[in-house]
Amino acid sequence: MTTLSSDTRQLVDLAQARLVPTYRQRELILDHGQGATLWDIDGRDYIDFAAGIAVNALGYGDADVLAALQEQAGRIWHTSNIFYSEPPLRLADELIAASGFAQRVFFCNSGAEANEAAIKLARRWATRQARAPERRTILTFEGSFHGRTLATVTATAQPKYQAGFEPLPGGFRYAPYNDIVAFDAAFGDDVAAVLIEPVQGEGGVVPADPAFLHFVRRRCDEAGALLIFDEIQTGMGRTGRLWAHEHAGVKPDVMTLAKGLGAGFPIGAMLVAGDVAQVLDFGSHGTTFGGNPLAAAVARVALRKLSSSAIQDNVGARAKQLRDGLAALNTRLGGVFQGLRGHGLMLGAVLAGKWTPRIGEILDAAAANGVLVLQAGPEVLRFVPPLVIREDEMSEGLDRLERALVSLPSVPAA
Numbered sequence: 001m002t003t004l005s006s007d008t009r010q011l012v013d014l015a016q017a018r019l020v021p022t023y024r025q026r027e028l029i030l031d032h033g034q035g036a037t038l039w040d041i042d043g044r045d046y047i048d049f050a051a052g053i054a055v056n057a058l059g060y061g062d063a064d065v066l067a068a069l070q071e072q073a074g075r076i077w078h079t080s081n082i083f084y085s086e087p088p089l090r091l092a093d094e095l096i097a098a099s100g101f102a103q104r105v106f107f108c109n110s111g112a113e114a115n116e117a118a119i120k121l122a123r124r125w126a127t128r129q130a131r132a133p134e135r136r137t138i139l140t141f142e143g144s145f146h147g148r149t150l151a152t153v154t155a156t157a158q159p160k161y162q163a164g165f166e167p168l169p170g171g172f173r174y175a176p177y178n179d180i181v182a183f184d185a186a187f188g189d190d191v192a193a194v195l196i197e198p199v200q201g202e203g204g205v206v207p208a209d210p211a212f213l214h215f216v217r218r219r220c221d222e223a224g225a226l227l228i229f230d231e232i233q234t235g236m237g238r239t240g241r242l243w244a245h246e247h248a249g250v251k252p253d254v255m256t257l258a259k260g261l262g263a264g265f266p267i268g269a270m271l272v273a274g275d276v277a278q279v280l281d282f283g284s285h286g287t288t289f290g291g292n293p294l295a296a297a298v299a300r301v302a303l304r305k306l307s308s309s310a311i312q313d314n315v316g317a318r319a320k321q322l323r324d325g326l327a328a329l330n331t332r333l334g335g336v337f338q339g340l341r342g343h344g345l346m347l348g349a350v351l352a353g354k355w356t357p358r359i360g361e362i363l364d365a366a367a368a369n370g371v372l373v374l375q376a377g378p379e380v381l382r383f384v385p386p387l388v389i390r391e392d393e394m395s396e397g398l399d400r401l402e403r404a405l406v407s408l409p410s411v412p413a414a
């Protein structure tokens with residue numbers, strides 16, 4: 001491990017003493033960035049395969065984002081939702097046009113809030129249905145991740161995120177992901193909505209089977225339940241399409257966005273089809289900061305750039321380079337990974353059995369060798385770099401990852 005400078009040591013000590021210890025950060029203090037490269041306060045550089053957890057889709061130092069932020073900052077920062085400002089209205093219109101299904105948008109500040117809005121919308125909508133006003137259940141999937149508020153952590157069907165926070169709100173049920181028969185058995189007349197990630201992110205980068213998504217859509221249509229796609233991580237071009245559900249050709253009734261939407265500025269959104277949105281009528285829901293003009297001004301630039309063919313072509317080319325590079329590294333090192341999965345620049349490398357217990361060491365060694373990588377689930381290295389990452393940054397990052405793996409004490413034969 002590199003020794004820390006006294007400034008870094010002091011700040012890390014401060015963090016460890018003063019912050020609620022909900023995270024375990026690497027011991028480095030990031031300072032600035034350009035493209036997909038970051039620098040810490042000691043001047044060390046890192047290739048960024050993490051992008052602030054799939055958030056900084058335009059990387060660092062994007063001139064258009066900066067110009068939009070500065071221009072808006074000189075006008076007005078906040079109006080509340082009691083009064084209009086222009087950026088969120090333009091953004092709503094542009095998101096609806098890009099969505100291919102939605103008619104209305106609700107803005108908020110984070111992914112969890114967007115899912116919370118979707119859950120409330122589904123319950124309220126079900127209440128108004130003449131056929132079955134008693135429908136309350138939100139059906140979600142094992143291995144999912146939908147946020148950390150009490151309702152969204154309950155939607156998140158992973159016990160490790162829920163333990164100790166009981167009693168959890170009622171009205172949630174779980175089914176196995178990608179299992180048509182089990183989903184069908186779990187579905188029932190009490191289901192108001194199905195909430196699903198088109199590619200599970202935190203759960204280990206697991207893409208939905210297109211046939212599975214088609215089945216879920218059909219079942220929701222037959223029963224008159226809403227289909228909610230959580231595209232908080234997968235949306236905004238991350239998977240090589242603007243929306244991940246385009247890979248399967250299945251449209252939702254409701255879609256939630258956050259992460260890449262603001263390219264690093266906090267913003268969330270819920271997009272709603274048809275007249276479903278009407279049930280959240282005057283006074284039924286709200287949030288003070290939602291649709292903040294600074295956030296919306298930045299998100300407008302993010303949407304325009306991330307839906308361009310230039311970015312989408314780069315995602316395709318860099319995704320191939322990343323897959324090929326990881327496969328070659330895997331061959332040279334004799335089987336670090338047992339498989340690669342995902343779409344576009346949302347890629348998971350599943351560690352081989354003997355490497356799985358060492359995932360923490362791998363992430364530490366990667367950072368020490370100048371490349372930032374994330375974990376997803378207990379055994380998956382997750383690659384979600386900025387979508388603007390250049391070819392030379394990608395190959396440098398792969399070289400650094402290989403150096404990191406080689407630097408680890410050798411692994412005993414399985």
Ligand SMILES: *Cc1c(COP(=O)(O)O)cnc(C)c1O
Binds near residue numbers: 233258259
């Ligand atoms: C990150 C994430 C969330 C939660 O978003 P926050 O902004 O952290 O509240 C919800 N769903 C998915 C799929 C995510 O990746």
